[in-house]
Amino acid sequence: MTPAQSQARAQLSDGRYVYCVVDTTSVPSASVGETTGIDDETVRVVSVDGVGAVVHDCTSVYDADDIDQVKRWLVTHQQVVDDVSDVFGTPLPMRFDTVFAGGDSALTDWLADTHPRLRTELDGFAGCWEYRVTLLWDPQPFEAHVTATDDTLQALEARQAEADAGTTFLLEKQYDARLAERRRARRSALASDLSAAVEPVATQVASQDTTTSLRDESVSERHTPIARLAVLAPETDESALGSQLDDIAARDGVTIRFTGPWPPYTFAPDICTDEPNQA
Amino acid sequence: MNPTKRNSHAIVEFVDVLLRDGAVIQADAIVTVAGVPLLGISLRAAIAGMTTMTEYGIFDGWDADHRRRNAQP
Numbered sequence: 329m330t331p332a333q334s335q336a337r338a339q340l341s342d343g344r345y346v347y348c349v350v351d352t353t354s355v356p357s358a359s360v361g362e363t364t365g366i367d368d369e370t371v372r373v374v375s376v377d378g379v380g381a382v383v384h385d386c387t388s389v390y391d392a393d394d395i396d397q398v399k400r401w402l403v404t405h406q407q408v409v410d411d412v413s414d415v416f417g418t419p420l421p422m423r424f425d426t427v428f429a430g431g432d433s434a435l436t437d438w439l440a441d442t443h444p445r446l447r448t449e450l451d452g453f454a455g456c457w458e459y460r461v462t463l464l465w466d467p468q469p470f471e472a473h474v475t476a477t478d479d480t481l482q483a484l485e486a487r488q489a490e491a492d493a494g495t496t497f498l499l500e501k502q503y504d505a506r507l508a509e510r511r512r513a514r515r516s517a518l519a520s521d522l523s524a525a526v527e528p529v530a531t532q533v534a535s536q537d538t539t540t541s542l543r544d545e546s547v548s549e550r551h552t553p554i555a556r557l558a559v560l561a562p563e564t565d566e567s568a569l570g571s572q573l574d575d576i577a578a579r580d581g582v583t584i585r586f587t588g589p590w591p592p593y594t595f596a597p598d599i600c601t602d603e604p605n606q607a
Numbered sequence: 608m609n610p611t612k613r614n615s616h617a618i619v620e621f622v623d624v625l626l627r628d629g630a631v632i633q634a635d636a637i638v639t640v641a642g643v644p645l646l647g648i649s650l651r652a653a654i655a656g657m658t659t660m661t662e663y664g665i666f667d668g669w670d671a672d673h674r675r676r677n678a679q680p
Contacts, residue, residue, distance in 0.1 A: 426637065
């Protein structure tokens with residue numbers, strides 16, 4: 329922790345850790361149930377006119393050198409969001425470690441100031457969830473097929489058999505380049521097909537970097553992630569989305585990872601108090 | 608196919624997402640240091656090997672909870 333962060337921790341006396349914002353119009357705020365928050369803190373809802381922030385009281389932000397501790401916080405955070413989602417429906421999720429200073433009064437001031445914007449966002453996300461789709465590809469079956477059927481590759485191979493050493497070297501380079509070109513085209517086609525498959529059932533789609541910041545030991549060496557999509561879709565279309573993905577997953581060398589339903593983390597907007605209301 | 612939330616890759620996914628995404632609030636009352644979110648890139652980079660989380664039993668309660676939900680009609 330930096331000295332500045334240490335100072336911030338020391339100064340926070342009446343903090344509110346915010347998990348998410350929920351629609352409390354039809355469900356009383358007190359219905360948050362028995363879910364317990366990070367470090368077993370009591371979770372409650374601070375509500376202003378049908379828009380509620382799911383919070384626990386805290387006296388510090390959450391940062392630690394102990395990685396296992398951070399992992400527990402993250403899982404608990406998600407657990408709370410899952411639990412309140414069951415009660416209130418799709419939440420507007422906050423990024424981990426969103427902490428207000430100034431107690432309930434600061435929080436209710438913020439809820440009142442941003443109320444039209446929060447209302448619009450909650451209404452927009454109602455009934456929808458985020459699903460995440462990763463297309464992993466093992467190129468070996470494709471390469472086996474292409475080397476047996478591509479005319480250019482076949483011709484290069486035949487010429488290599490009759491060429492001298494210098495020419496063979498150049499022909500091998502051409503062979504590799506042609507194979508790489510076919511592989512690139514296939515990757516591009518698979519990524520396009522995936523986008524086309526999810527598009528009919530998606531409210532929004534965001535294409536994302538295929539590398540995560542975290543190491544995923546469950547990915548085999550041979551499988552390369554070639555497309556990663558965050559898909560916002562109505563809960564009622566979850567099966568349809570799964571069916572669309574079945575078609576892509578049936579292709580040679582393709583593995584589809586389909587996770588969710590998540591709160592709309594990717595599609596949640598940044599909320600600035602000073603911006604014009606969008607209601 | 609049906610989506611999952613319990614496999615190791617789903618866990619990697621949500622931790623990655625949770626640290627990177629979600630609504631960011633910009634308001635005077637939000638605790639930051641010089642406008643910079645307190646939990647930054649360095650922490651994300653430090654969290655590796657998420658599948659080992661199951662070894663610590665961190666997910667036991669969560670797993671059970673989701674199995675129960677999935678079993679409901």
